Amino acid sequence: MRGGTRLPRAVRLLVVARAVNRLGAFSLSFLTVLITTRFGASAAAAGGVSAAFGVATVPSRLVGGRLADRIGRRRTIVLGLTGCAVAQVGLATAGGLVTAVCWAVLLGLVFEIYEPPSQAVIADVVAPDEQVRAYGLLNAALAAAGMGAGLLAAAVGRWDLRWLFAVDALTCLLCALTVRLLLPADGRVASAAAARSTSASPWRDRALLRMLAAGTLFAVVYLQIMITLPLALDHEGLRPADAGLLFTVSALTVAAGQPLMRWRRLRTLSAPVAFVAGHLLLTVGLAGYAAADGLAVHVASTVVWSAGDLLLVGRAQAVVASLAPPGGTGRYLAVYGTSWGIAGVAAPLTGTQLLEHAGTVGLWSATALACLVLAALQPALLRAAGLPRAHREPRSPAVELPDGTAH
Template sequence: MRGLRRWWDDTASGLPATFWYLWSGLLINRAGAFAMLFLSLYLTAARGASASLAGLVVGAYGAGGAAGTLLGGVLADRWGRRSTLLAAHLGAAGLMVGLAFSRHLAVIAALAALVGMVHSMPSPAFVAAIVDVVPEARRSRAFNLQFWAFNLGMAVASLLAGVLAEASFLALFLVDAAATLAAAVVIALKVPETLTRRPAVTPRAVAGRRPGLHTALTDRTFLAFVGLTFLLAVLTMQTSTIMPLAMRADGLRPSAYGMVVALGGALIVVGQLFVPRLIEPYRKSTVLAVSTGLMALGFGALTVADGLPLYLGAAVVWTVGQMLAAPPNAQINADLAPPELRARYQSVFYLTFPAASFVAPALGGLSLQHLGERHWLVVGALGLVTAVGHLLAGPPRERRVAALRAAAERAETVSAGR
């Protein structure tokens, strides 16, 4: 017991109170964000929509999410982290109440797109605020705790959603709104504005232009990292898009798929907190190469998987890879962003996930149909390419981060002199 207490003290030490309030808000937000998990079922079962129409409405939610990610990044840098978080949470709570009582499918589709936008707006602001308040030496642990809270919240949301959906769809939306409102209250009462105005520290390639979203979109070092993260996201999306089809082709029941997903979630909740100490001695590019290599191995092993035990074993391997990748991925993203553009850089980074959620099923379904089990060899090869990419991109990234730190120190010196 003392050892566990000592380990927790080491994990949590050096993290300011504002971080923990942000962490609590994120946990409440994720645990309560369950209504949209059942949107397609709600549309078909309660509103009489066809499967194709339900798919279009869910697609509208995804399109709104892509727009909200960019909007959240711009607002968080211009308006402030706290203001953006409050506006997004209050807007989401109100829109969710509107969805609860809407009857016309056109209205529901419009509301779903708006909900997707306000659901995605907090992500860049949350991460930018964490970078603002957490000392650089503790950010890896902070991001690890953030990833853990996100997954724990999603696990709770999945359980609550099933219970509430069976009881009442109205309750599903209203409880979601109440949880979102609770997160807004925590932020309003406990989270101060963390955005501070600093002298611009932008990459040389765009010096002379006013920094903005275009800065992130033309930053080649950053975009190389975003591209590698996109490939990592395509790997991760296999579990929710292509793997269920492969398991059904192998004669496995839906409950078997549920067991594989539940195992991955349980591993993250139980083991994620131990990751920072494990990876701390190593370079971030090396950790990312190893993590994507493990994911390549796990998904590649599905080439010969024909029963539940092999799927479960492969899930352990790729989940460990995901766990190792989370802290350095977030920290590199924070390190590459000039201080005055943190949220904008986060918004571009987060676009990789909706993009992967489109590409993974679209190309993966085609690949599975024509290649069969050899599809997983392609996925494994993609993981190995990503691992090599991280090893090659690591040194330029490190030089870029060192240059940004030096420029930031010079800017702070000039500002202090003034």
């Protein structure tokens, strides 16, 4: 059976706006190429620029969370996207290496600002028992738009790499304009409790820090797939470009699986059960990579781990949002989101070392083991967090009343 109420208009508009932005979010994959081909820098120097960008994204997300709780969700999203557009134009028009490096670092400093308020909007307007579906829809839309982004990049990049950054800037501005015109205006923080919560540090919340630790391990595993898979395929004698096919299969699996998340059995899963099932599917899929001897097995394994991702996507954000005090959702989501910045530094280092010293079998076996550890530990972490009942126990499906409301 299918169920669930229709998501609020603000969420649907946000999903569309972010999907438009994602269609142009392909330029960063070509940052190192731009640095080497246009400015004659070495590969090592280009890698250093890319690393500097990655480090700059960590404070960017924290700033976005604080601004989201201080000045409002819509204003912060618009500010972040506009900053990205300005920095992208700067990269497209840079006349020298030093200028390009400055714009790249600036881009990193504004790149994640709009993420915490985007996630906080969902926490603000969606009921707790529907937040997982809302976060899942956002991620599925971004995945689907990502497939189109690859095709658009292939077409635009044939002219000049600088056009990639110009198109990316345009989609940022279109997304900002959509959010500014169509999303509800930011309300004033009226309650004293909400005002006081802005001074409480999320870094002192042990439950949040436990979620951050688990989220960082998950992000390291996930980025291993995104970063190391092409190298691993090359080690196995397959074409590195086949990773693009596997990424497309993953995106299709997540997008096609979204309607299934409206089914009663899946929609009412408690957080502990969903985390265990999702991580076990990831374990099986990554173990399949370790045992794979051809592209067909890689494709089948990709479908399996992507099904696990479908169960997990949005789940952690919903849990973290439930931990936040009134007025602190943006900062809590921002702190949790730093897991991806930390993983962005750790994943390429650990992945390349594992690949060099243990081969593809060692690489994927280690990532599968990490997922197995998460499957074992995540329920205990959730119990220790003292989650609301909606996350600890299976939820009863909403009953649609004649007036359109749900109970």
